[in-house]
Structures are given as C-alpha cells and as structure tokens.
Amino acid sequence: MHWRSGRPRSSCPETGRSSRLRRNRSSALSSTCLEGRCQPFDDETFDFEFSNVFDHALYPWKFVGEIERTLKRGGVCVLHVLLSRRADKYSANDLYSVKPLEQLFKNSELVEVRSIDGFGLDTEVVFRKKI
Numbered sequence: 001m002h003w004r005s006g007r008p009r010s011s012c013p014e015t016g017r018s019s020r021l022r023r024n025r026s027s028a029l030s031s032t033c034l035e036g037r038c039q040p041f042d043d044e045t046f047d048f049e050f051s052n053v054f055d056h057a058l059y060p061w062k063f064v065g066e067i068e069r070t071l072k073r074g075g076v077c078v079l080h081v082l083l084s085r086r087a088d089k090y091s092a093n094d095l096y097s098v099k100p101l102e103q104l105f106k107n108s109e110l111v112e113v114r115s116i117d118g119f120g121l122d123t124e125v126v127f128r129k130k131i
Contacts, residue, residue, distance in 0.1 A: 052121060057093065107130055
C-alpha cells in the first residue's frame with residue numbers, strides 16, 4: 001500500500017488541532033511539542049502526522065518522540081524541511097542531511113525522501129512507524 005493511501009485521522013504537531021480526513025478534502029491538523037510540551041492525545045491516535053516546522057523545535061528528540069507516541073503503528077509522518085542551507089534566524093536546529101532525522105525516528109523507517117518547493121523548504125521526508 002502506498003503511504004499516501006486514504007487514512008481516517010491526522011495530526012499536525014504545530015497547529016493545535018486534530019482532524020478527520022475525508023476523501024478529496026484538505027485538512028487542518030493537530031498539536032504541539034515545539035517546546036517539549038506533550039500533545040494532548042492518547043498513544044497511537046493518528047494514522048498521519050505532518051510538520052513543516054521541525055527546524056523550530058527546541059527539543060527535536062521530544063518533538064519526534066511525541067510524533068511517534070501519537071502515531072499509530074504503520075502510520076505515516078511527513079516532514080517538510082530545509083537541507084540546502086541554514087533555515088532562518090528563528091531556527092533552533094538546522095539539518096544538512098536526512099541522517100539526523102533517521103537517528104531521531106527510532107520507531108519508524110524511512111520511506112521516501114524527495115525534493116519539493118514549498119514555502120522555502122526543499123525536502124519532503126516520509127517515515128512509517130514500525131508495526
């Protein structure tokens with residue numbers, strides 16, 4: 001099954017909302033751990049999580065830990081990150097390769113890495129939580 005296959009529940013660690021996904025509809029998504037705060041959701045709640053602010057996470061290991069905690073087994077996490085240069089003056093951590101992400105996502109496997117052009121970010125990184 002392709003990682004983009006329809007899944008019913010999603011989360012976005014920076015928006016503070018959870019959403020039911022409907023076919024052919026975009027969705028706003030879930031909660032925050034940018035400063036080490038826990039998401040207000042039970043373990044294994046979401047099938048899909050998205051973030052485009054990983055570089056702003058003050059505690060990246062906590063940020064990823066909360067994603068993996070709230071992601072269901074077999075669930076997918078998509079990160080949009082900047083690898084080609086330093087992110088911005090507000091960036092708490094900069095990535096220059098996918099390796100650090102692979103090390104942080106201890107309970108997930110890397111599924112796909114591809115170039116994108118999205119709001120100043122250049123790379124999409126997809127992880128699937130191990131079953």
